[in-house]
Amino acid sequence: MPTISMTVNNKTVTGEVEARTLLVQFIREHLGLTGTHVGCDTSQCGACVVHVNGRSLKSCTMLAVQAEGAEVTTIEGLAVDGELHPMQAAFKEHHGLQCGFCTPGMVMSAIDLLKRHPDPSEETIRAELEGNFCRCTGYHNIVKAVKAAAGGTGS
Amino acid sequence: MAETGIGAAVRRKEDYRFLTGRGRYTDDISRPGQVYAYFLRSPHAHATLNGINTDAARNSPGVVAIYTGGDPEADGVGGLICGWVITDKSGEKAKVPPRPLLARDTVHYVGDHVAVVIAETLAQAKDAAELIEVDYEELAACIGTAKALDPDAPLVHAEAPGNLCFDWEVGDEAATDAAFAKAHHVTKLSLVNNRLIPNAIEPRAAIGEYDPGSDSFTLYVTSQNPHVARIIISAFHNVAPEHKLRVVAPDIGGAFGSKLPVYAEEVVCVWASKKVGRPVKWTADRSESFLADVHGRDHVTEAELALEENGKFLGLRAHTIANMGAYLSTIATGTPTWLHGLLFAGQYTTPAIYVNVKGVFTHTSPVDLYRGAGRPEATFVVERLVEIAAREMGIDPVEIRRRNLIPPDAFPYQTPVVVTYDSGDYAAVLDKALEMADYAGFEARQQQAERRGKLRGIGLSNYIEACGIAPSKVAGAIGFALGLWESAQVRFNPTGNVTVFTGSHSQGQGHETAFAQIVSDRLGVPIENVEIVHGDTDRVLFGMGTYGSRSLAVGGSAIVKAMDKVIAKGKKIAAHTLESSEGDVEFEAGTFKIAGTDKSVSIADVAFAAYVPHNYPLEKLEPGLDENAFYDPGNFTFPAGCHICEVEVDPETGVVDIVNWVAVDDFGKVINPMIVEGQVHGGVTQGVGQALLEGCVHDQDTGQLLTGSYMDYTMPRADDVPSFKVGFIETPCPHNPLGVKGCGEAGAIAAPAALINAITDAIGVDHLDMPATPEKVWRAIQQAGTAPAA
Incomplete structure (x- = not known):
């Protein structure tokens, strides 16, 4: 079995995995970081989004071995010393989550969205989040949260 | 207290763990x-x-x-x-x-x-x-709801000849026939309520574990x-x-x-x-969820509405075939019958109603309850009939509804289909919705859209809901195998904080916050000192669970009952501590006081005295401050509301754009408006999914599920829905201590009719079956010839 090594949430990790192991399986099952979720088997739902080398990525679309040497950030790596990342705080303030299952992927996608569109319009936010399903919130408060986290005018 | 009490938009206590990846879902557990x-x-x-x-x-x-x-x-x-x-x-x-x-x-x-x-x-x-x-x-497989009763349909089970599971009815058939006989106008409608697949984003999972030490x-x-x-x-x-x-x-x-x-x-x-001597874990992948989770809806209905010349409803008749799938799921036969037939009065004074439902077996996944469960199907029939009748008779759709609304002084209102509505002010709800939607300005917006080559339409849905099936003896009389009460335990810990055990179980509804608000408000304890425990049979006394929008009305009421017992016992302890008679003790904002004196003791001190009973009336009172309650409601609660949807349809492509959505709901007393609004947003989006996007399709010969993945089954995405405008009218439920009704399913009940009413209004046709995909809408426009001249 291949041995892999990468940085996850600023810590170097190594593991032995079957070649067919997906990155999300490595994160959940080998590292015990269960905040990254699996909601489908066709890379549609986005519950498994993490950051790989600074970009958001569905961790079910990538083999663990492909992440060799990569810098990975999961939802567990966002809050610093118990203080929520501004995107996490905005989701809480604006009730952008209900059951919480899609939330980690949604937050990771939203952070990447703001990197690329620092002051997004509602239309941009909705278009950019089309790869993340939420069955609870109707997206209304997620859009509000992302807008608030951007802090801009969103025009 | 006000900022965390009843009515406050308290930010959720459970969010920190969900937002930091510390939620603990079944698949996160490894043994x-x-x-x-x-x-x-x-x-x-x-x-x-x-x-x-x-x-x-x-x-x-x-x-x-x-x-x-x-x-x-x-x-x-x-x-x-x-x-x-x-x-x-x-x-x-x-x-x-x-x-x-x-x-x-x-x-x-x-x-x-x-x-x-x-x-x-x-x-x-x-x-x-x-x-x-x-x-x-x-x-050979029996597929297709409408064909299941055909004499030559393949038989699913020998126990059910002709694939008929049941042939159920409610209402007065003779009185309804008589109403139709004297009608000035009859509106008829054939419709399909499309089968849906619930698709919670967390797939089902289970881990079984046997402990030989304790067997x-x-x-x-x-x-x-x-x-x-x-x-x-x-x-x-x-x-x-x-x-x-x-x-x-x-x-x-x-x-x-x-x-x-x-x-x-x-x-x-x-x-x-036990057989393998090790914990056994199973987690569904999404493909299995599509096949093996219960599906919802799936009705084929013929319905008629009889009207007087002035648009007053005389009678309503509906015959429905409801698909049960291949086997009966846990509450399958109740969903298309009692949870469906009892809602056909809607918000109206229709004096005669008859509903017949035939449940049929087919070779498809079992069908059971999905958000709304029977009630969306009923509202869809009623609100589509009303809309078409208004158009056929040349009466404004708002006006025809207004003429038939149950007036606010008619509550409790006995419908012709068994149930008695508890409270409501449907005209006030309608007025508020019309104002928020700027109904009066619609024509100008429609003309403006026309200049841009778009067909603009508006649709209303006046829905009725029944939450918290009750009381238990009624549930038993209609075939439900268990009781439908809820339990609660409110335990003061010696150091003054409170642990509440509830049989309700949140799946995202925010119980840990809303229930804590109720407790904090009533007991005068800071909300951060209240912990809600649920979801574990070893920790929680007993429970019937969360479904049918029952948690607050039934589970919340049980918590209130348990708190009342805590306060009653606390008064006895305080009377002893304050050397007064129990009758003189009052409780307010976390403090027991003797009326007309400055003597008082906090509930935290009373709790401490209860667990450290050094100065305590042990001869007549047990130590401890920990009370249980079971609450069996006297009736269902009946939330109602009016949703107004405005759409623009592109006649070139058939694409429907939802440009405005107003939801005005009467959920009784609102505990946390932020959470309740969120429930409305989510419910409406699932209703939009049903009306525009989602539909479970089987190959009609082989029974293969053709919509068995997210590549094929269209889930609502962020860019399919607008931001929503939500308003409330509060008419308290008169028969539970919180005055609350229920809000979880309302949006999914209201939305499909509002949307289909709006689309058919825009394109000038009577009816469109759901989901109203661009292709279906485009074809309807071609057929109706309503596309603006190029």
């Missing part, structure tokens, strides 16, 4: 030594099982055990049950065919359970399952009602007696009804854990 289950499922909708050869699979690496049909029975483990068996119009019980955990001689739908492979890893279990040889003899079992499971699962698995599956079975339902990633039933997979995991 030492666990093995993995994988279910081999039928690829055929209907086939005889002539034999199963597992020899090669058993020798596959990592395989621990393989079980097939007959193995559970050999251990005395019974099949799945239907817990709500209705009596039909002939006085006969609905037909309940046997449903083994693993198919025995016949498979009845694509996805039916044929074998379970248990292996060291999931990948090994899947690899081994591929080596199982099953000798299927394919048979007891634990089941971790994605369940909306862990205590009910425990009763069923104990009493009907005989896996373990109730006191030897713990069911833990941790954080639940959405459910919408789909996690209420007890399913084969979870029973197999807990049964097999």
Whole structure:
């Protein structure tokens, strides 16, 4: 079995995995970081989004071995010393989550969205989040949260 | 207190763990030594099982055990049950065919359970399952709700001749016929209420674990009602007696009804854990969720509305065929009957109503409850009929509704279909919605849209809901196997904080916050000192769970009852401490006071005295401050509302753009408006999904599920819905101590009719079946010839 090594949430990790192991399986099952979720088997739902080398990525679309040497950030790596990342705080303030299952992927996608569109319009936010399903919130408060986290005018 | 009490938009206590990846869902749990289950499922909708050869699979690496049909029975483990068996119009019980955990001689739908492979890893279990040889003899399948009763339809179960599960009715047929005989106008409508697949984003999962030391079992499971699962698995599956079975339902990633039933997979995991001597874990992949979670809706309906010349409703008649799928799920026969037929009065004074529902078996996944469960189907029929009648008679759709609304002074209002509505002010709701939607300005907006080449339409939906089926004796009389109360335990800890145990179980509804608000408000304890515990049969006294928008009205009321007992006992303790008589003690904002004096003691000090009873009336009072309550409501609650939707349709493409959505709802007293608004947003979006996007499609010959993945089944995405405008009218429920009704399902009930009314208004047709896909809308426009001239 291949041995892999990468940085996850600023810590170097190594593991032995079957070649067919997906990155999300490595994160959940080998590292015990269960905040990254699996909601489908066709890379549609986005519950498994993490950051790989600074970009958001569905961790079910990538083999663990492909992440060799990569810098990975999961939802567990966002809050610093118990203080929520501004995107996490905005989701809480604006009730952008209900059951919480899609939330980690949604937050990771939203952070990447703001990197690329620092002051997004509602239309941009909705278009950019089309790869993340939420069955609870109707997206209304997620859009509000992302807008608030951007802090801009969103025009 | 006000900023965290009843009515405040308190930010949720549970969010920190969800936002930081510390939520604990069933699949996040791993038990030492666990093995993995994988279910081999039928690829055929209907086939005889002539034999199963597992020899090669058993020798596959990592395989621990393989079980097939007959193995559970050999251990005395019974099949799945239907817990709500209705009596039909002939006085006969609905037909309940046997449903083994693993198919025995016949498979009845694509996805039916044929074998379970248990292996060291999931990948090994899947690899081994591929080596199982099953000798299927394919048979003709009965697919399609409308065709199930045809004389030549393939038979699903010998127990149900003609595929008829039940033929149920409610209302006065003769009175309704008489109303139609004297009608000035009759509006007729044939419609299909499309089958949906619930699609909670967390797939179902289960871990069964056996402890030989205590001869007891634990089941971790994605369940909306862990205590009910425990009763069923104990009493009907005989896996373990109730006191030897713990069911833990941790954080639940959405459910919408789909996690209420007890399913084969979870029973197999807990049964097999003793056989293999190790914890057995199963998690559905999404493809399995599509096949093996219960589906929802799936009605074919013929309905008629009889009207006087002035638009007053005289009578309503509906005949529905409801698809049960291949087997009866846990409450399957109640969903299209009692939860459906009792809502046909809507918000109106229609004096005569008759509803007939025939439940049919088909070779498809079992159909049970999905957000709204029967009530969206009823509202869709009523609000479509009303809309079409208004157009046919040349009466404004608002005006025709107004002429027929139940007036506010008519409550409690006895409908012609059994139920008595508790409270409401439907005209006030309608007025507020019209104002928020700027209904008066619609024509100008429509003309403006026309100049841009768009067809603009507006649609209303006046929905009625029934939450918290009650009381238990009524539930029993209509065939429900259990009671429908809720329990609560309110425990002061010696240091003054409070632990509340509730039988309700959140799947995202924010109980840990809303219930804590109620407790904080009533007991005068800071909200951060209140902890809500749910989802564990070893910690919570008992519970009926969360479904049917019952948690606040029933579970919340149980908490209030338990708090009342805490306060009553606290008064006795305070009277002793303050050397006064109990009758003089008043309780307010966390303090017991003696009226007209400055003597007082805080409830925290009273709690301490109760656990450290050095100065305490031990001769007449037990120590401790910890009270239980069970609450069995006197009636359902009946939330109602008006949703108004405005759409623009592109006549070139048939694409529907929702440009405005107003929801005005009467949920009684609102505890946390932020959470309630969120429930509305989510419910409406699922309703929009039904009306525009979602539809479960089977191949009509083979029964293959053609919409079996997110590549094929269209889920609502962020860019399919608008931001919503939500308003409330509060008419308190008169029969529960909080005055609350229920809000979880309302949006999904209201939305489909509002949207289809708006689209048909825009394109000038009577009706469109859901989902109104661009292709369907475009074809309807071509047929109607309503596209603006190019």
